[in-house]
Amino acid sequence: MHSEDGAASVGGQRLETELQRLRRHLYDGDLRLGRPIKANDTEVAAEKHRDAGGVVYDVRDFPKFVYKELNRPLVGSAGSFEEIATLGRQLSSRLESRGVEVxxxxxxxGDRDVARGYIMERIPDEYHLHVRTPYMKSRRLAEMARALPTGKAFQLVEPITAADRLELVKLVGVFLNELHAQDFVYGDVxxxxxxxxxxxxxxxxxxxDSTRRLAGPFIKDKDAVDTLGWRDSLAPADPEPLGFDLDRYRYALLVYRMLVTLDRESVFPEDVVSIAVPRTDGLAESARATLEFVLRRAAAAPYGCRPPICEWLGAYEK
Incomplete structure (x- = not known):
C-alpha cells in the first residue's frame, strides 16, 4: 500500500514539474500547438464536435497535456474559469480517492477577463474500449453511452453489465454532489x-466549460447550455437558468436511461408510476424500492423541485 502511494506521489510530482515548465512557455507566449484532436473517431461524434465549445490540440514537447481553444473569446469569463481551476485543486484528491477523475x-x-482557451491534462488511454464490428476490432473513447447494450453490428469485446452501469451512475452522483456542496453547478450532464x-x-x-459558481455572474455565451436530448421541457426558455435543478434533472434522466430503458434518447413517461427499476446485482431490494421512489419523484416534480443528488446517493445504500 505504501509503495503504491509513493509511486502515485512521485507521478504527481513529475506531472506538476511538467506543468510548471509548460506554464513558463504559456506566459512567454511561445506555446507550440500540434494537431487538433478529434472528439471521437466516429462521424456522429465528429459532427457534434464541430458544434462544441472549442477544439483540443496537442501541445508539442508536453505529451501529458493538451490545449483547448474556445470557439470564440468569451468576454467576462476568465474569472469563472479561474474559479473552476481553483475548485479542481481543492477537490481532485478527494474525488480521485472515490473513483472520479476530473x-x-x-x-x-486570455487577456484581462477574456478567456481564449485553457490547458488541461490529456485523457489517458485507459478511457478507451475495444469494439468489435463485422469488419474489424477498434478502440473507441469510452463515453458513457457505450455502457448501454449495443446491436450486433457494434459490440464491446467486454460487455458492460447492469451492475457496472449501476456503479457508473453512482460515481456521476458522487461528482455532482461534491460540486453542489461547494455551490458549483456542472451544467452539462x-x-x-x-x-x-x-x-x-x-x-x-x-x-x-459550463461549470460555474452558483452565486457567480451568468455568462450567456459560456453558461447557457442546451445539449440536444437533455433539455428540461419544464425549464424557462432562453437562457436555461443554471441552478442545481439543471444538474438534478439531467442526472435523473441519466439514471432512467442507464438503469431502466437502456437507450440514449428516452424521456420520462407521463405515467411516472410505470417507472420500474429492475433488480440488479449490487442493489439491495430495499435500495431498489427507494431508488424507484426517488426516480418517480424526479420525473413528476415541477421545475426547481427535483430531489437533490445526496438523496440519490443515500438511496443506493439503503
Missing amino acids: FWPLDIC SWANFLFVRKPTKIGVIDL
Whole structure:
C-alpha cells in the first residue's frame, strides 16, 4: 500500500514539474500547438464536435497535456474559469480517492477577463474500449453511452453489465454532489462528457466549460447550455437558468436511461408510476424500492423541485 502511494506521489510530482515548465512557455507566449484532436473517431461524434465549445490540440514537447481553444473569446469569463481551476485543486484528491477523475482547466489563456482557451491534462488511454464490428476490432473513447447494450453490428469485446452501469451512475452522483456542496453547478450532464474505466470502475469527467459558481455572474455565451436530448421541457426558455435543478434533472434522466430503458434518447413517461427499476446485482431490494421512489419523484416534480443528488446517493445504500 505504501509503495503504491509513493509511486502515485512521485507521478504527481513529475506531472506538476511538467506543468510548471509548460506554464513558463504559456506566459512567454511561445506555446507550440500540434494537431487538433478529434472528439471521437466516429462521424456522429465528429459532427457534434464541430458544434462544441472549442477544439483540443496537442501541445508539442508536453505529451501529458493538451490545449483547448474556445470557439470564440468569451468576454467576462476568465474569472469563472479561474474559479473552476481553483475548485479542481481543492477537490481532485478527494474525488480521485472515490473513483472520479476530473479533467479540470489548469491554466487559463486570455487577456484581462477574456478567456481564449485553457490547458488541461490529456485523457489517458485507459478511457478507451475495444469494439468489435463485422469488419474489424477498434478502440473507441469510452463515453458513457457505450455502457448501454449495443446491436450486433457494434459490440464491446467486454460487455458492460447492469451492475457496472449501476456503479457508473453512482460515481456521476458522487461528482455532482461534491460540486453542489461547494455551490458549483456542472451544467452539462450528457453522454459525451462522462467517460469510464471498467476495472477498477471509475469515471472521467470532461468539458467543464459550463461549470460555474452558483452565486457567480451568468455568462450567456459560456453558461447557457442546451445539449440536444437533455433539455428540461419544464425549464424557462432562453437562457436555461443554471441552478442545481439543471444538474438534478439531467442526472435523473441519466439514471432512467442507464438503469431502466437502456437507450440514449428516452424521456420520462407521463405515467411516472410505470417507472420500474429492475433488480440488479449490487442493489439491495430495499435500495431498489427507494431508488424507484426517488426516480418517480424526479420525473413528476415541477421545475426547481427535483430531489437533490445526496438523496440519490443515500438511496443506493439503503
